[in-house]
Amino acid sequence: MGKLSQFWANIGNAAHAVKDLKNAIDNKDAHAATRAIRHAMPNREFYEDQIIRTIGAYSTKPDASPTLLKAMRKAVYDHFDSKIIGHGIFEQPDKALQDKTGYKNPAQIYAIAAYMNDVDKLKELGSKGITPDMASDSRGVTENVVSGTANMMLYDAMKELIRQNASLDKGYGYDEFPPIHGFGQRLFHDLTPGVTQALLETGKKEIIDAVRKAMGPDFKPPHNPMRFDMAA
Secondary structure: OHHHHHHHHHHHHHHOHHHHHHHHHHOOOHHHHHHHHHHOOOOOOHHHOHHHHHHHHHHOOOOOOHHHHHHHHHHHHHHHOOOOOOOOOOOOOOHHHHHHHOOOOHHHHHHHHHHOOOHHHHHHHHHOOOOHHHHHOOOOOOOOHHHHHHHOOOHHHHHHHHHOOOOOOOOOOOOOOOHHHHHOOHHHHHHOHHHHHHHHHOOOHHHHHHHHHHHOOOOOOOOOOOOOOOOO
């Protein structure tokens, strides 16, 4: 009976995890936030995961607490890594990358970091051999991660993915169009002017050309856009 009771308790906790997390954020309670995340089960598609999306959205708020944000992100990495369905029956995990990063599912953790707007984690994992394209092509990701961060308007993560040379011309068999297709559409820029500015700030010629194509022949990028140091 004890095991059955705990089973139903776990289901109840998982069902209320997002609500509990939002309450914890409102109260700036890192301990309660960590507890809510520990109870959550990752969505099979990270882009749709409400825990990840809640933290990503919180990261863009001007009054976001760095301490709370750091605690929540760490809790996701610590507790989601063991729960992710990372490999199929016939797939072999890259043991070297697992050892180097300390994660069972390093490519998936990279994607989750992108969707939580965690630039520091992207840089850390990037330095250990994980690339944006590995994340885009991993289980749990159903689009190019650049498209995902652009659609979520997570500008900092999007720029870091581009800085790490994420492919812009690949859809990985999931999303209908690669990112560069969206960047070349006028409607995309009309709906997301903030993303457009962030794209220009990367200083990438192919991106500026795509924006120019979308905006028409009279479009001129800012004379001195904030250049993003691609070698940093």
